Amino acid sequence: MTAGATTRKSPGARLSSRALGRLRYLAVASPQFVRRHFRDGVTAAALAAAPTLTFNRKDRLQGQWMQRLCRRAVEAPTHWLPSTQAFVDATLAGVGWAMNPQALVERHLRSNALVELVPDRSLRVPLYWQSTRLAVPLLARLTEAVTRSARGALE
Numbered sequence: 001m002t003a004g005a006t007t008r009k010s011p012g013a014r015l016s017s018r019a020l021g022r023l024r025y026l027a028v029a030s031p032q033f034v035r036r037h038f039r040d041g042v043t044a045a046a047l048a049a050a051p052t053l054t055f056n057r058k059d060r061l062q063g064q065w066m067q068r069l070c071r072r073a074v075e076a077p078t079h080w081l082p083s084t085q086a087f088v089d090a091t092l093a094g095v096g097w098a099m100n101p102q103a104l105v106e107r108h109l110r111s112n113a114l115v116e117l118v119p120d121r122s123l124r125v126p127l128y129w130q131s132t133r134l135a136v137p138l139l140a141r142l143t144e145a146v147t148r149s150a151r152g153a154l155e
Contacts, residue, residue, distance in 0.1 A: 002132045005146070007125055015130045018147060021154025022124040027065050027117040028105055029097035034115055037097075042117045044070040053087050053098035054078040061099035065123055099123060103153065124155060 002015065011017035029037075037050035047070065052062045066074040079096050081087055088105060091098050092113055102122070108114040129146050 002130075005127050006130055007127060008130075009126070009128055011128075011130045015132060018129045018131075018143070020127040020129050020147065020150035022126050023154055024102040025061055025065075025099040025123045025125060026102050026105060026109075027062075027097060027121065028091055028100055028109070028114045029117060030092060030094040031112065031115050033094040033097060034117065036094075038117065042069065044072065044074050047074045047076055050076060051096035052076045052078050053081050053090055053096040055084075055087065056080070056082050061123060061125070062097075065099055065121070068123075069118060069121060127154065 005020065009017060009019075033050075038046050040046065044066075047066050054062060062076065062078075063073070066076065079090065081090055084101075084104065087098050087100055088108070090096060091100060091105075092108060097117055105114055109116070127150070129143060129150070131143055
């Protein structure tokens with residue numbers, strides 16, 4: 001049985017794909033990190049010098065955000081952290097700035113433990129549920145549960 005969430009719209013062989021919604025990512029850092037690295041604003045030069053956090057080699061979120069903001073590609077030093085919770089913890093500790101799902105950092109934003117680098121400049125990433133086309137009753141129930149949950153959690 002094959003099923004999972006992905007950012008790829010086109011399903012693989014023998015899979016069906018269903019749009020779930022968009023996950024909102026925010027570029028965030030600790031206030032101390034912002035004071036240290038973005039004293040004169042969030043510019044291409046400042047971003048090129050400020051460490052960012054990257055989940056893995058497929059993670060393009062930080063680069064996409066910098067490209068949209070600066071209207072050109074920006075290469076930044078990075079720390080590799082293949083853990084969602086480590087991303088949040090490292091951001092809170094001031095190790096780097098990162099694109100984090102809004103739901104994971106909302107309480108830290110409310111408490112000012114984290115701040116957005118540039119307010120109202122989020123990335124909205126479309127998510128899809130892909131599953132085997134085989135008629136498997138348990139998988140059909142799982143697909144319905146995931147779809148229902150996504151309606152409440154995603155844009």
